[in-house]
Amino acid sequence: MIEKDYNSEEEFIKNYNPNKYEKPSVTVDTLIFTIGEEVSNNYRELENKELQILLIRRKGHPFKSKWAIPGGFVNIAESVDQAAARELKEETGVENVYLEQLYTWGEVNRDPRMRVISTSYIALVNKEQLKVEAGDDADDAKWFSISAKVLRENKEYQEDETVYEKVIELTLKNKEIELSSEIKITKNIIGNIVKTNIEESSNNMIAFDHGKIIYYALERLKNKIEYTDIAFNLMGEYFTLTELENVYEVILNKKFTAANFRRKIEHMVIETGKYSNEIGEKKKGHRPAKLYSFNPYWN
Amino acid sequence: MIEKDYNSEEEFIKNYNPNKYEKPSVTVDTLIFTIGEEVSNNYRELENKELQILLIRRKGHPFKSKWAIPGGFVNIAESVDQAAARELKEETGVENVYLEQLYTWGEVNRDPRMRVISTSYIALVNKEQLKVEAGDDADDAKWFSISAKVLRENKEYQEDETVYEKVIELTLKNKEIELSSEIKITKNIIGNIVKTNIEESSNNMIAFDHGKIIYYALERLKNKIEYTDIAFNLMGEYFTLTELENVYEVILNKKFTAANFRRKIEHMVIETGKYSNEIGEKKKGHRPAKLYSFNPYWN
């Protein structure tokens, strides 16, 4: 890069040509997660919880009528964070929720139209706070439950190289439709250097590389829920410990023992003195639970 | 976004105008970390280890003659990952080292010339593998040792809001020069929602927002070294457990007890049968140490 030697920074900037290089387009995608519940018929039983993500059916090309993570272009006058928050608000009406940058996807051929670099964000919202239940939306946005299954796992010890492969099937479904994506994770170990590669080998009705992105987000959630307090972003103001436990179980896809779970998180919550049968219409045929709130001083 | 309704995806793409929106420029910055050592005069003593980062003195505007993380524009035909690897190779000559995406910085006024979105990467290299000791480089690249000090910490419990503030002083220095940056971390807790903000309040001879980026990378390193094997990317093929311990200590800025540290990482290493006095010219006036190598099967 050879440039004329300007004396002052001001002079330099005045003469700078910002279109010297061909530029990629930059977009944001916001993965909106929430906890949904299936109501049960039994008056005694609690609702079944599941992790859900909001997807949008594309109206135009490319990937017309396939399902995609909501997103759009970053305007020239807004920060990338702001663009993500804007997309979130447009789609769900909510603001001031948990919003964390996930990853920037920079492969050359992600979008058939042109070179697009996309920064993805994770948003965690509590379903009670959603003004409009998405799904009524003109956009054809719907919540999909998320589940992932390991299809294959393989480790090969060669001479100078260890290769680890795992194939995951990601399933996104609701009452009307079921989407799926097969993701292959490859770890390549040579000497001390571990290289990890993620690719989407096949996919059913999911736009772009969004299956891969959802998988990546799920892994991030699993990690962060273990050592941070992000789970509380999915809770309402008051919650029972069983509800909180369900959120952990749904994201980590494993069961806890109630007694152990309570000890694990007791320093993060505050007893409110309220009970689950006092608020709302949740009359259940069993012992009412104490309602807790998040303890902002826990660490 | 109103678009004509094309019948096929091919037709749509052919007619798509990729310059409908004004685009930002996209750059990559690669934070190159290594472990450096100060040789000691005492024949018995081991070298003092320190965490170092490679910075470049800017030759042109803006921020002329200030120190910056090496980086550059993403070419239209290369992926963002490739751009980061290319920058790394240009600067240090190394390839096939650990390279991890850190974060994408998308504030509007990061660069006075124009709108620049920058994706930063962390590279971990072993100094022995560096062909050219950077610093001889025509680019005026130099290694700086990194240290961070907490200047102030404050927690305020207001009615509906908890505000936590921490001010960190980041110091980057080598024999000739000392740079510094003051970084303010603010946590804002309202209800269940925790928002974290990082800003650079002041800065001495560091270009752009690079002080903030280095701080962010340091935090990532501290986190990941605890639950992954990234530390081994900073080691050579053979190493002693004391060397490994030093790497952990330098990054985490705390001391371990040797016996405990050994138990902690024993499942990640393999005894090689070699000893530290057999390789190289490291004749030291104390008991020679066993040499270990990374155990790729540890998890």
Added chain:
DNA sequence: GTAATAGTGTCTCTGAGACATTATCGT
């Protein structure tokens, strides 16, 4: 012998997990 690092053994404390037991509600 000395001064330095290398390496091991033991104790305590803490947190996670398994499991058993009691409490309380709506029907």
Added chain:
DNA sequence: ACGATAATGTCTCAGAGACACTATTAC
């Protein structure tokens, strides 16, 4: 009374940390 969830107590096991101790080298 029944069937569900709520809540607590106890035991074991594993890992982290503190600390004391022994081993081995170059000079």
